[in-house]
Amino acid sequence: MYHPAAAALAGSGYENPVSLAGAHTDEDVTPGEIAVGVVIGRASEYFDFFVFGIACVLVFPGLLFPYLSRLDGTLMAFAIFSLAFIARPVGTAISMAVQRRWGRGTKLTLALFMLGASTAGMAFLPSYATAGTTAIVAMVILRIGQGLGLGGSWDGLPSLLAMSAPPERRGWFSMVGQLGAPVGFVLAAGLFAYLHGSLSEAEFLSYGWRYPFFVAFAINVVALFARLRLVVGQSYAERLQELELQPVSVTTVVREEGGNVLLGAFAALASFALFHLATVFPLSWIGMYSEQSIDEVLKVQIVGALLAAVAIMFSGWLADRIGRRILLGTMAVLIGLFSFATPWLLGAGTVGNNLFLLTSFILLGLSYGQASGTVTSNFTPRYRYTGAALSADLAWLVGAGFAPLVALGLSARFGLGAVSLYLLSGAVCTLLALRINRWIERKD
Secondary structure, three states: OOOHHHHHHHHOOOOOOOOOOOOOOOOOOOHHHHHHHHHHHHHHHHHHHHHHHHHHHHOHHHHHOOOOOHHHHHHHHHHHHHHHHHHHHHHHHHHHHHHHHHOHHHHHHHHHHHHHHHHHHHOOOOOHHHHOHHHHHHHHHHHHHHHHHHHHOOOOHHHHHHHOOOHHHHHHHHOOHHHHHHHHHHHHHHHHHHHHHHOOHHHHHHOHHHHHHHHHHHHHHHHHHHHHHHHOOHHHHHHHHHOOOOOOOHHHHHHHHHHHHHHHHHHOHHHHHHHHHHHOHHHHHHHHHOOOOHHHHHHHHHHHHHHHHHHHHHHHHHHHHHOHHHHHHHHHHHHHHHHHHHHHHHOOHHHHHHHHHHHHHHHHHHHHOOOOOOOHHHOOHHHHHHHHHHHHHHHHHHHHHOHHHHHHHHHHHHOOHHHHHHHHHHHHHHHHHHHHHHHHHHHO
């Protein structure tokens, strides 16, 4: 049967789209179907998190912290925002145990149900004026639930897609899963921009902001069935078994190959440091310290996310020509240079704000497109499945989880130079990790 995504991937250099399972059966999964499943799955996860991140600026300060200033209320919302990234490695550890005992399908169903239910539950959240601190506690619990669910949603699809690709096309296939980020952001920002622009302020704060959280649950249901179609298939399981992409306990991976987990996380840190500084942080800073409207910022960010999607695809083409690690190192240098321009751009009014947003999204696309699993080849095959998940968890925690909180808090107190230092530190960590990894490979 003809599949558009499979045809596109075949035309881009993959010569045997059914080689994942040998002889064709009804349960065979083509690379095109894996690509579709990866994008749908990642887009749903990013949508959930971007909906929460945008609401941290537009809704939660007034809803949960009306007794604080706008700045302090936003900082408190960003503190809750970071809890999911703390919970994510715990979710990964639990999910690996669940998968070993009850299977991949059960693990994924439980994880996505928790992620979707936690997100949808936020739509029913009462205000501080109605429920007092109970509302804040409920939000904390639901946010931790999001983190646990996201940690458990690792299905190995990106690793399978990349490892099933020919060596000369690995960069292209590796970027596919990263496309979920701009897709999720465009959907979340577009929905908020429409609601915020169409409703009065009172209507939006009363009920309008709740709709994106309901939509998140529906998107998670669609994503669940799309991914289950793949992960419970016999050919998918056989290919994972062939590549030894099987769950191992987190404690075992940390004990045996903890150094590789750290290298994998820090090699991508420049990309992850930029991630929320291009998406969530600018909404808060520009909204409080600029005359530019939130609706306009969201529209510019949507354009930026579309540019990021193009840049992610270009990164796949470029990585196959110069090497993924060279590209990641080059982008770390460019992000470091960009950090020096950040204070000037965000202090230059609307034109500077827009230039910062568009440039940061382009840099993010080029770097984030190859940030997933760049050094996971360091793992022995037995530990690669769990090791890749843990490396991503750590990169999100260190690089992105606290970025909006740290950037807004320090910049409000010491100026935008703090944002420069944050970005620069991520770039330096990436370059050091890549250098150490190169030294290890030469030594071996």
